[in-house]
Amino acid sequence: MTLNTRPIRSYAGLVLLCCVFANAPSSHAQDSFLQQRADAAIALMTFTVLPDITASNLTIESNGAGEADLVMAILGGGFTWSETLPLYLEGTLGYSRYDPKFVLGETAATLPVEAEWETASASGGIGWDFPLQGAWVIRPIANLALGNLASDLTRDADRLVDPLSRRRLDFLDDGRLSAVGYGASVMADYELFSARHDIDAELRYSYIHIESCCDSSEVVSGSSNSESASLYLRRRAPTGLILLSRPLRYVLEAAYTSYFGAQRGMLGFDALGSLGAGLEIDSSNYDIVISRFRLVGRYMFGENTTGYSVGMAVSF
Helix, strand or coil, X not given: CEEECCCEEECCXXXXXXXXXXXXXXXXXXXXXXXXXXXXXXXXXXXXXCCCHHHCEEEECCCCCCCCXXXXXXXXXXEECCCCCCEXXXXXXXXXXXXXXXXXXXXXXXEEEEEEEEEEEEEEEEEECEECCCCEEEXXXXXXXXXXXXXXXXXXXXXCCXXXXXXXXXXXXXXXXXXXXXXXXXXXXXXXXXXXXXXXXXXXXXXXXXXXXXXXXXXXXXXXXXXXXXXXXXXXXXXXXXXXXXXXXXXXXXXXXXXXXXXXXXXXXXXXXXXXXXXXXXXXXXXXXXCEEEEEEEEEEECCEEEEEEEEEEEC
16 A cells, blocks of 8 residues: 655646637537536546556646646555465545636636536456466456546636526536446566565556446536556665664665556656655564555656655555
């Protein structure tokens, strides 16, 4: 289980999530803009429904002025039940907040409107480890996700009198979009444990489809297909020091995720990379639930994107 405690700073445009309604020729044309934004909002949700170190805590600043246009955080992880029962389970909890700006109106008299979109998601995965040669296993995973987007206006829009625009405000002002997702992943996992060092390597491909459902606002519905391929490497080795009657270990890690489908280019980058270093405390000599505690600092990089994070992870 991993929780990043500091954000990544990315100075990237959020063009897909910005929206303008001005002098549109018809109600249908205007509603199509909201439809596109709903698709984009669900595509944004796909970043939070799968375990991903590179995007686990992301803050986007489109203008570099220190004001966050997008905040995203993920808490999640996975584990194999035991050697005798190679059942793999994973899960994530995700949150994001985005503040889009709109211009509403059917005539030359338009009204700028600011909204606040918050999304929350929960996802789970179940798989099975099939051993290969050496320390490798192949792991197919079935994934299921649930999400919800809530929209609120951050300013008074009472002076907007156009009835068609008021209808579109039904979603922007206290509107909701619920979503369900399903998909699959396949992972090649290598784990080598020895007194000298532990080596972990994971190569993963994931696909997930998310669509609106249930009690969503009538004005909009949306869907998104997203894919990603990721590589994760980690080496843990003793530092020569003893802490809590166990060797204190150093941790080196690297991760890289490439995005496809709706996610590709959505936040200004097609891929994110991470390089990290930290320490691991082994508490298994004591009768407590947590057996290992890791603190890792990471440098994040990608197109239009640089930053850092501090990650905390525990093993049970």
